[in-house]
Amino acid sequence: xxPVNYLYLAALLFTIGATGVLIRRNAIVVFMCIELxxxxxxxxxxxxxxxxxNLDGQIIAFFTMVVAAAEVVVGLAIIVSLxxxxxSASVDDASLMKL
Amino acid sequence: MSAQLAAYSTSTGEAFQFWVLGTVxxxxxLCTVFMKRAVHSALCLAATMIVLAVxxxxxxxxxxxxxxxxxxxxxxxxxxxxVVMLVGVTAADSLKETIKGQRWLALLCGLGFGVLLxxxxxxxxxxxxxGIGRANANGNVEGLASLIFTRYVFAFELTxxxxxxxxxxxxxxxxxxxxERARTQRELSEQRVREGTHVPPLPAPGVYARHNAVDVAGLxxxxxxxxxxxxxxxxxxxxxRDVSAEALNDLKALExxxxxxxxxxxxxxxxxxxxxxxxx
Numbered sequence: 001x002x003p004v005n006y007l008y009l010a011a012l013l014f015t016i017g018a019t020g021v022l023i024r025r026n027a028i029v030v031f032m033c034i035e036l037x038x039x040x041x042x043x044x045x046x047x048x049x050x051x052x053x054n055l056d057g058q059i060i061a062f063f064t065m066v067v068a069a070a071e072v073v074v075g076l077a078i079i080v081s082l083x084x085x086x087x088s089a090s091v092d093d094a095s096l097m098k099l
Numbered sequence: 100m101s102a103q104l105a106a107y108s109t110s111t112g113e114a115f116q117f118w119v120l121g122t123v124x125x126x127x128x129l130c131t132v133f134m135k136r137a138v139h140s141a142l143c144l145a146a147t148m149i150v151l152a153v154x155x156x157x158x159x160x161x162x163x164x165x166x167x168x169x170x171x172x173x174x175x176x177x178x179x180x181x182v183v184m185l186v187g188v189t190a191a192d193s194l195k196e197t198i199k200g201q202r203w204l205a206l207l208c209g210l211g212f213g214v215l216l217x218x219x220x221x222x223x224x225x226x227x228x229x230g231i232g233r234a235n236a237n238g239n240v241e242g243l244a245s246l247i248f249t250r251y252v253f254a255f256e257l258t259x260x261x262x263x264x265x266x267x268x269x270x271x272x273x274x275x276x277x278x279e280r281a282r283t284q285r286e287l288s289e290q291r292v293r294e295g296t297h298v299p300p301l302p303a304p305g306v307y308a309r310h311n312a313v314d315v316a317g318l319x320x321x322x323x324x325x326x327x328x329x330x331x332x333x334x335x336x337x338x339x340r341d342v343s344a345e346a347l348n349d350l351k352a353l354e355x356x357x358x359x360x361x362x363x364x365x366x367x368x369x370x371x372x373x374x375x376x377x378x379x
Contacts, residue, residue, distance in 0.1 A: 001109050001111075001113065001114030001117055002109075003109055003158075003228060004220065004225050005117060005121075006117070006154065006158065007220050007225075008217065008220060009117075009121050009124065009125070009154075011213065011216040011217055011220055012125060012128075012213065013124065013125070013128050013147070014216065015209055015210075015212055015213035015216060016125070016128040016129060016131075016132055016209075017128065017132075018209055018212055019132060019205060019206060019208075019209030019210075019212075020131065020132035022205030022208060022209060023132065023202055023205045023206070023209075024132065025197075026137055028137045028140075028141075028179065028182060028183055028186065029131075029132075029137055029140050031179075032131055032137075032140055032141060032144050032179060033131065033132060035144065035171075035175065036128055036131060036144060036147065039147070039148060039151050039171070042151070042155075042163070042167075043151055043154060043155075046154070046155050046158045046160045046163060047158060049158070049159075049160065049231065049234075050158045050159055050160075050228075050230065050231045051225065051227065051228050051229065052227065052229060053229025053230060053231060053232075053233055053234055054234050055231075055234050055235075055239075055242045055243055055246055056246065058160045058162070058163055058239075058243060059243060059246050059247060059251055061160070061163055062162075062163060062166070062243070062247075063251075063254060063255075063258060065163075065166060065167070065170055065171070066258045066261070066262065067258070067261065068171075068175070069170060069174070069175060069262070069265075070261050070262055070264075070265035071265075072175050072178060072179075073178070073265045073266065073268075073269045074265050074268050074269055074272070076178060076179070076182045076269075077268065077269040077272035077273045078272060079182060079186070080182060080185060080186070080272075080273055081272050081273060083185070083186050084275075087335060087336075089137075089186045092197050
């Protein structure tokens with residue numbers, strides 16, 4: 001098997017995640033799709049790291065994980081405060097810049 | 100050509116693992132997008148992430164594989180589940196489209212994007228395949244550490260600042276400042292007596308001997324459900340289950356069975372009878 005297949009899998013997962021962001025309207029599911037896209041990128045970075053035989057790709061994947069963790073914390077806090085003020089987690093309801 | 104191909108191809112075992120687990124990952128990703136309820140989406144995403152962790156391990160990224168399981172499936176997905184529970188488990192997406200044809204356009208856009216990505220990868224010249232063996236010679240974690248603390252040390256310190264900012268930001272966003280003092284139990288009871296509505300405690304939810312779930316409204320004597328019996332949170336979410344018709348039918352069937360058991364010829368459809376009449 002050619003290791004480029006990992007890249008194809010990553011591309012497929014990224015595409016599914018991007019489509020999910022466009023289709024779904026529940027803010028939590030949209031957020032999960034974003035996580036899926038980040039994970040797909042990580043898979044591509046790890047595969048690249050293996051192809052080129054150095055660890056820089058893994059380092060970048062590691063930083064991606066750290067940033068994703070920070071993003072999840074802030075994003076979920078925003079969703080919770082949105083749900084508190086609007087009693088719904090649908091992104092359609094959040095059409096104003098203020099809460 | 101075959102020698103060159105052999106130089107950059109993986110073992111048969113890894114190929115088998117890739118095709119089996121890759122299918123699982125794609126199915127999990129599709130379920131994440133298309134499952135109606137957020138809990139199911141979260142669980143499918145957790146499955147996909149575990150599969151990705153196995154792929155990291157297979158690619159020689161041992162540290163990242165473990166971190167993926169511990170941080171992503173262990174911490175982030177559980178945080179997601181926590182918020183899903185907070186927001187409401189049964190709150191399904193509304194299927195009404197706000198913009199006409201938006202779903203199909205989005206699917207089309209996704210498809211086009213995927214075709215572009217695949218074509219890009221297919222046209223890229225990915226000829227060199229060195230394998231991770233040499234880079235991992237002194238151990239994967241040691242190699243990563245030596246890179247993080249030398250070349251990437253500034254980025255590493257910045258992530259520390261980012262994490263602290265995120266933690267503070269989350270606390271600021273979810274913290275609610277109380278503007279007035281919380282009313283005490285005594286004040287609440289005095290207010291209830293003054294207003295004269297619902298002086299005794301609110302009735303309990305559930306239909307006795309049939310449903311004692313908290314989301315089932317208790318029935319009034321005439322068989323209509325009483326909203327007062329269900330907690331305010333469930334009422335606001337619209338998660339009150341109405342079993343009044345079901346419960347009345349059950350009751351009727353039970354009475355009919357009882358009368359048949361007692362070999363009474365006359366079967367009365369009425370639900371309520373006076374005690375002295377029933378004892379005859």
